[in-house]
Amino acid sequence: MRRSEFLRAVEDEFPGRSSSLLNDLVLSPLSGRTAKEALAAGLPPRDIWLALCTEMEVPESRRYGVGRLEPRKR
Incomplete structure (x- = not known):
């Protein structure tokens, strides 16, 4: 998983809360x-x-x- 895929996955799973979860939630x-x-x-x-x-x-x-881009169609 790349960083961009991770960030997309967080936004997809937690819309509107991703920023606070990334910055505030201690894991x-x-x-x-x-x-x-x-x-x-x-x-x-x-x-x-x-x-x-x-x-x-x-x-x-x-x-x-989650967060992965769909493969490109050829």
Whole structure:
């Protein structure tokens, strides 16, 4: 998962709340960092996404592939 895919996934899953979740929500699995701090520290966006999903109780069915762009049609 790329950073852009992560940010898109957060916005898709939490419309209107993504900014506050990224900046304010402390994630225990990330050593008490916010998502923004974890990104700045170089943690993989996929790990941050999964920690955020766990904290926010996102069903597993919506955790994989969210934020990915559809493949280009040829």
